[in-house]
Amino acid sequence: MNTSQFSTKQRILGAAETLFALHGFEKASLRQVTAAAHVNLAAVNYHFGTKENLIEEVFRRRLDRLNARRQDALRKVEHSPDYTLDHVLEAFIRPAIDLSLDQSGGGAFMRMLARAYAEHDQPLRKFLSDNYGHVLREFAVVFHRLLPHLSKEELYWRLDIVAGALTYAMADFGLIKRRPGTTERDHHKLAAEHLIRFASAGLSAP
Amino acid sequence: MNTSQFSTKQRILGAAETLFALHGFEKASLRQVTAAAHVNLAAVNYHFGTKENLIEEVFRRRLDRLNARRQDALRKVEHSPDYTLDHVLEAFIRPAIDLSLDQSGGGAFMRMLARAYAEHDQPLRKFLSDNYGHVLREFAVVFHRLLPHLSKEELYWRLDIVAGALTYAMADFGLIKRRPGTTERDHHKLAAEHLIRFASAGLSAP
DNA sequence: ACTGTAATCAAACGTTTGTTTGAATCATAG
DNA sequence: CTATGATTCAAACAAACGTTTGATTACAGT
Incomplete structure (x- = not known):
């Protein structure tokens, strides 16, 4: 797929930001994030390694x-x-x-x-x-x-x-x-x- | 056991308050809480029904x-x-x-x-x-x-x-x-x- | 002492979690 | 076209979660 103009990485960051803010770091699961970003579940670990790293990247941005x-x-x-x-x-x-x-x-x-x-x-x-x-x-x-x-x-x-x-x-x-x-x-x-x-x-x- | 002067219910409330404050509602598990309170895991559901109820009771107190x-x-x-x-x-x-x-x-x-x-x-x-x-x-x-x-x-x-x-x-x-x-x-x-x-x-x- | 209710316990339940795997697909340079 | 490395994918992983179960113990009233 990947119909969006944004890269997989950017789509994950965007969806993560929204869902973390909405439900918190714990409650927002990577499955929710990847579903919202329309990417595969494994993409998070591929691009960011761990969930903790993803959180830090969202902040840094x-x-x-x-x-x-x-x-x-x-x-x-x-x-x-x-x-x-x-x-x-x-x-x-x-x-x-x-x-x-x-x-x-x-x-x-x-x-x-x-x-x-x-x-x-x-x-x-x-x-x-x-x-x-x-x-x-x-x-x-x-x-x-x-x-x-x-x-x-x-x-x-x-x-x-x-x-x-x-x-x-x-x-x-x-x-x-x-x-x-x-x-x-x-x-x-x-x-x-x-x-x-x-x-x-x-x-x-x- | 129950060597403490406090009832099971009170011990759970005390331990929950400490651990919720320390680690948050999601991260603090009932297993941690019951271990800290020196009571059985099932005691929470017996005395409070659900974790959500326990949280409310801690607040109310x-x-x-x-x-x-x-x-x-x-x-x-x-x-x-x-x-x-x-x-x-x-x-x-x-x-x-x-x-x-x-x-x-x-x-x-x-x-x-x-x-x-x-x-x-x-x-x-x-x-x-x-x-x-x-x-x-x-x-x-x-x-x-x-x-x-x-x-x-x-x-x-x-x-x-x-x-x-x-x-x-x-x-x-x-x-x-x-x-x-x-x-x-x-x-x-x-x-x-x-x-x-x-x-x-x-x-x-x- | 017996009965019935309350409380405790170890064990297991079904989900959900973050992460890993290995094959499939894509993109690109030679 | 082909070979190569980057990316995506479905599937499975082990671990942890809240909750339930059914047996067992404690203790009250009669």
Whole structure:
């Protein structure tokens, strides 16, 4: 078969992302994934070796984009005159929203990312920390410039809270139901606005 | 055997709570649970019917306590003169911290609770909403009294963010490592203080 | 002591899981 | 066209899962 324009490998990655986000890493079986991707079951082990490798590849594919966009946004803010806390927060939060609104399964990825935090899987968290850590540190430097009265420790605590709230919001963990008639796109944009306003005030707390 | 002072049922609940928190609902098998509880494998199905029922029972056992304590704390605040936003936040956050510092596996439970949100399991979320919802609504009323300039929708958005950040913090999702020499108890207390200060400012945002 | 219900136990049930195998098919370079 | 390496495929693998069974033990009320 292979009627699709995408390669077997790409089709597996796409289907895996969707199903992992929908049902979790454990519940989503390789049989479900390969069925959704219209490829043979053995193709996963042929192209990725193990399920664990497949999970990491799914992460890598999107995380690289997310990190790059965040860094670009941060640099743009830094090079603009008189930037504010809201601008930096926007540079941190907006790319996550944009990615979650990506045409093909970005929302699924953000839910998967949030799930990865919850899973408390140590190897996976190390992998995420390696790919996330330095970007977060770059942001911390800029935040510190805008909030010089905060100690380094205090700042890190607050940024951690922001990251938590963002993760939670992006993953649709919240109890707030999307109003009927509102698209997921609008819902996430609204969430971003509320989040930025809240986080800005929270970070500025005395 | 049954050398323990606890009944088979209680031993299963305790072991399940620990292992679910440690490895997740899927990964933690009934064989692991019953081995840790030193009971026969079939005891789970005998006492609880299914694994799903066991999960719900584990939740119920602690959630009832958490809800009761939150409501007590809220009523105490309401009956005191000149209570502030921080007091109400404290009534919401502190019981969660206390429970997570409970002698026997409270921390495990909070991690499990956070995981439940991540799992996106609809029946489980309905169960949580049924047990959590009305308490959250009670708090919302009091918050609204202190923040009358906020629309109901705006308030709910912000409370949702607070709940998210709290869940995240209590579950040790954060990237902030506990400093060596600090106990888990101190770490959580510190987290609570930072959380209350942050949330207070965030809720008060213009 | 006997009876009946509750609880425990070892063993097995039927599924589902991730992974492996070996043959079949495809694509491409000589 | 043919030979070669990459890919796909149906089938089977062993292991682990939640659940059920039927016999056995523990203990209560009469």
